[in-house]
Amino acid sequence: MNVVEFTNVSKKYGKSNAVSKLSFTLAENKITGLIGRNGAGKTTLLKMMAGYVKPSSGNITVFSKDPFDNLQVSANRIFIDHQMSFSPLLTLKELLITAGRFYANWDSELAWRLFDYFSLNPDQNHAQLSKGMKSTFNMIIGLAAHCPLTIFDEPTSGMDAAVRKDFYRALLKDYLNHPRTIILSSHLVSEIEDLLEDILLINDGEKYLHLSVEELREYAVGVSGNASAIKELAQQHSLIHQKDMGSGRMYAVMKTEGAAKQALDQTRKLGLELTPVAVDDLCMHVTSKSQGGIDSVFN
Numbered sequence: 001m002n003v004v005e006f007t008n009v010s011k012k013y014g015k016s017n018a019v020s021k022l023s024f025t026l027a028e029n030k031i032t033g034l035i036g037r038n039g040a041g042k043t044t045l046l047k048m049m050a051g052y053v054k055p056s057s058g059n060i061t062v063f064s065k066d067p068f069d070n071l072q073v074s075a076n077r078i079f080i081d082h083q084m085s086f087s088p089l090l091t092l093k094e095l096l097i098t099a100g101r102f103y104a105n106w107d108s109e110l111a112w113r114l115f116d117y118f119s120l121n122p123d124q125n126h127a128q129l130s131k132g133m134k135s136t137f138n139m140i141i142g143l144a145a146h147c148p149l150t151i152f153d154e155p156t157s158g159m160d161a162a163v164r165k166d167f168y169r170a171l172l173k174d175y176l177n178h179p180r181t182i183i184l185s186s187h188l189v190s191e192i193e194d195l196l197e198d199i200l201l202i203n204d205g206e207k208y209l210h211l212s213v214e215e216l217r218e219y220a221v222g223v224s225g226n227a228s229a230i231k232e233l234a235q236q237h238s239l240i241h242q243k244d245m246g247s248g249r250m251y252a253v254m255k256t257e258g259a260a261k262q263a264l265d266q267t268r269k270l271g272l273e274l275t276p277v278a279v280d281d282l283c284m285h286v287t288s289k290s291q292g293g294i295d296s297v298f299n
């Protein structure tokens with residue numbers, strides 16, 4: 001069953017499109033990573049999914065309902081980001097108790113165990129927390145709510161590396177005990193890759209790909225060696241990325257599917273070296289504005 005369906009969804013702010021003609025579905029009980037560069041449209045997409053923002057055109061359903069301002073949808077989803085604000089009149093302890101009244105599947109034991117583990121002070125106020133501690137508290141709410149649709153928009157913002165690692169582990173362990181549909185936006189692909197089943201990659205508001213992490217690992221291959229041999233290859237097959245390595249050598253990234261399969265045989269004959277491409281490198285290359293990367297600024 002699909003929990004989320006986007007069909008041809010666009011969102012305009014003024015004359016510019018934050019999200020363009022986006023279509024995808026999220027199946028029940030999967031963890032999906034939403035990946036894209038700064039300004040790609042991730043937050044806009046997630047806010048539309050949560051029902052906070054109305055699309056300019058297209059159709060969105062969450063649990064088969066239009067999520068915009070829908071009470072039934074809002075009772076079954078949680079949206080966690082670093083801008084969450086809470087009543088300044090309540091302490092962290094009171095906030096956890098209040099959250100427990102709001103979410104039907106609230107796991108109070110998990111919430112308090114995480115709260116103690118991260119050494120949060122129950123008498124403190126949310127506004128008094130550091131940036132990383134705010135994210136940690138928000139994450140506790142997001143996990144303990146056990147909402148059938150859990151949306152995390154850059155949840156680890158401000159967390160140090162150790163807390164981020166703990167968060168990913170807690171998310172995975174809790175998900176295995178309580179499977180649900182989770183979407184997680186992040187720039188730190190390599191950190192979350194092992195946690196994810198699928199990746200939805202968006203670029204300039206448009207869907208670039210939506211594949212399983214396993215498929216993505218096979219999506220492209222790195223080719224290095226003689227520059228003229230690689231340039232010849234580039235005339236027949238579009239390359240995702242290319243970089244001059246100096247001394248007549250080049251590195252390029254090419255898709256492995258379709259016609260490119262023959263090109264792979266060709267590369268071997270040309271004596272070029274083939275290497276796997278890490279998922280985070282691939283995401284970076286396909287969303288890069290310039291094929292030569294930052295080096296092109298200095299060339």
Ligand SMILES: Nc1ncnc2c1ncn2[C@@H]1O[C@H](COP(=O)(O)OP(=O)(O)OP(=O)(O)O)[C@@H](O)[C@H]1O
Pocket residue numbers: 013017018036037038039040041042043044045
């Ligand atoms: N309320 C708004 N009014 C006008 N433009 C907006 C608004 N919200 C977002 N945008 C624009 O929409 C585009 C997508 O923004 P969005 O915040 O969705 O991107 P993002 O992928 O979440 O970026 P980041 O990774 O930097 O957080 C950007 O060009 C942004 O300037």
